[in-house]
Amino acid sequence: MLTADRVGGALVLVKAVDVTVRGPVELPGALWFAVLALWVAAGLALVTGRAGFNGGRVAWGAAFVSGAALAVDYPLELRRQHLVLLMGVALAALVARNLGERLLLWRVQLTSLYGVAALAKVNESFLGGDVLARAVVDAPLWSALLPPPPTLLLIAAGIALIVTEAALAVTPWVRRLRRPGTVLAVALHGVAFVVSPEPLVALRLVVFGGTAVLLHAASAGLLPAAQPRRESAAAVGGPSAPAAAG
Amino acid sequence: MRVPPVVLAVAALQLALPTWMLVDRWADEGSRPVSERPASWQMYSAEPPIFYTGTDAAGQTRRLDVDRLPPVLRAVDTGRFLPDRLCARETDLVTVERTGGIQPGTFAC
Numbered sequence: 001m002l003t004a005d006r007v008g009g010a011l012v013l014v015k016a017v018d019v020t021v022r023g024p025v026e027l028p029g030a031l032w033f034a035v036l037a038l039w040v041a042a043g044l045a046l047v048t049g050r051a052g053f054n055g056g057r058v059a060w061g062a063a064f065v066s067g068a069a070l071a072v073d074y075p076l077e078l079r080r081q082h083l084v085l086l087m088g089v090a091l092a093a094l095v096a097r098n099l100g101e102r103l104l105l106w107r108v109q110l111t112s113l114y115g116v117a118a119l120a121k122v123n124e125s126f127l128g129g130d131v132l133a134r135a136v137v138d139a140p141l142w143s144a145l146l147p148p149p150p151t152l153l154l155i156a157a158g159i160a161l162i163v164t165e166a167a168l169a170v171t172p173w174v175r176r177l178r179r180p181g182t183v184l185a186v187a188l189h190g191v192a193f194v195v196s197p198e199p200l201v202a203l204r205l206v207v208f209g210g211t212a213v214l215l216h217a218a219s220a221g222l223l224p225a226a227q228p229r230r231e232s233a234a235a236v237g238g239p240s241a242p243a244a245a246g
Numbered sequence: 247m248r249v250p251p252v253v254l255a256v257a258a259l260q261l262a263l264p265t266w267m268l269v270d271r272w273a274d275e276g277s278r279p280v281s282e283r284p285a286s287w288q289m290y291s292a293e294p295p296i297f298y299t300g301t302d303a304a305g306q307t308r309r310l311d312v313d314r315l316p317p318v319l320r321a322v323d324t325g326r327f328l329p330d331r332l333c334a335r336e337t338d339l340v341t342v343e344r345t346g347g348i349q350p351g352t353f354a355c
Contacts, residue, residue, distance in 0.1 A: 078284035088260060095252050104249070108257045113287050116264040120291040124277045128321030130293050130347060137348050151324050 001049075004218040004225045005056045008089060009046025011210045012063055015086065016040050018203050019070060027073040035073065039066040053099070053226045060093035082208035085113065089211055099225055106215045106225070107172040113212065115169035118162050129154030132161075139195035164188055171216070178220035185209075185216045264288075278321065296323045296346040298332060300339040310342065329353035 016039055024032035045059035067087040070077060077083045092105030125131060132154045136142050149157070164184065171181025189209025196202040217223035267286035271279055279292035298310040310332050312320040322328055329342040333355035343352045 075284070079282055081285075081287065081289050084285045091256055092260075095256050097250070101249065101253050105253060105256055105260070108260050112260045112264055116268055116287040117289065117291075120268055120271075120279075120286070120288040123279055123291065124318050124321035125279055125293045126291050127318050128323060130296075130321065130323045131290055133324050134293065134348050135290060148324075151322055151327055154324070155322070 002223060003049060004214055004223050005046045005059070005093075006049045007210070007214045007223065008063075008086075008093075009043045009049070009059070011086065011207050011214070012039060012043030012046065014203060014210075015083065015207050016043060018200060018207075021200065022074065025074040027069070032073055035066050035069040038062055039070065042066060056226050057094055057096075060090040063087075064090035064094055080204060082204045082211065085109075085208060085211045089215065093226075103219060103225055107219050110172045110212070110215050110219065111169045113169075114165045118165035118169065121158070121162050121165070126162075127155065127158055129158055132158055135195050135197075138197040140197065142195050161188075168216075172219040178216070179222065182213065182216040182220045182222060185213050189213060277317070294346055296344065298328070299343045299345070300332065300336055301341045301343070302338045303340050307343075310336065323347040324349050326353055329355075 016036065019036055019039070027035065039062075042059045042062035045062070046056065049056070064087055067083055067090060071083060071087075088109050089106065092109060093102055096102035096105055121127075121131075129151050133148070136149060136154075165188075168181055168185055168188070171177040171184070189205070189212060192209060193202060193205045196205050214223065218225040264286045267283035268288065271281065271283050271286075271288065275281065275292075278295075279288075280295055282288040282292050298312060299307050300310045301307045312328065312332070314335075315328070315331060319331075320328065323344065324347070329344065330353075332342050333339055333353075339355050341352050341354055344350050
């Protein structure tokens with residue numbers, strides 16, 4: 001069964017490709033390899049999904065610790081956001097004792113992510129259209145198929161993007177908006193993927209967008225937020241299942 | 247649902263850290279940010295600085311101040327939009343040069 005744990009584990013493994021291509025930066029080689037091994041082990045444990053909710057907590061905990069070590073190895077990772085988002089998801093899954101708490105923290109994560117992203121774009125540099133213009137110019141797929149967009153279109157697209165992100169900060173908290181919000185998130189991160197300038201950036205955008213969509217889908221109930229306990233699939237939500245559903 | 251303190255602490259961290267980073271950037275860089283703070287969700291919201299210089303008929307060049315133009319419009323650094331307005335404001339110029347950005351170049355007034 002596809003679950004948030006399995007999808008999250010797959011995204012951890014995708015990130016491992018990026019880390020492996022880069023290699024060690026600040027950490028000694030042996031320590032870096034151990035960190036990468038822990039990261040991959042966490043991803044595999046989540047993908048196989050055999051351990052139930054608490055086993056998932058352990059695997060997410062391992063992902064959080066090794067993710068922090070990867071950020072120590074290469075501090076630029078903290079500016080690339082996708083590892084930060086995965087670590088946020090992992091930390092939430094680690095500290096939550098049940099499905100309700102996990103979904104609460106994942107929704108707060110979505111509100112923080114999109115709300116601050118929208119507010120951060122309310123500045124002249126972004127509203128002037130230059131940031132989007134740079135993204136389009138750097139995108140080989142766009143520049144090969146389409147002419148540079150006119151300034152007015154860039155400004156309009158910038159405003160639309162801010163409104164979209166602000167909306168996605170709210171949708172996890174309104175029950176009837178969760179599914180449309182998931183569709184909107186797929187569209188938004190799909191466009192970001194299309195305008196990605198190079199394969200490794202595209203890979204990171206897959207991790208970032210995939211993680212964000214995972215959170216939306218789990219919040220909307222489209223994806224079980226955790227692996228069911230093997231002894232009882234009905235206990236997937238534990239004592240807080242009704243709260244999680246709401 | 248009774249929420250334990252550790253969950254509340256993580257939720258507070260999720261909200262407070264990027265908010266603080268945003269306030270910090272605004273305090274440092276104002277409405278023309280040139281950097282993205284770590285762990286801040288500020289992706290695609292800043293750009294390197296862009297400068298304009300003008301040259302008059304005598305060949306004298308000087309830095310042009312775009313801050314006196316209307317907000318937001320003064321940040322449209324693509325095409326001829328801003329060079330045309332700088333030419334209109336400072337009528338002695340024969341060219342305006344844009345340095346940085348995705349469309350650097352020299353524009354005749």
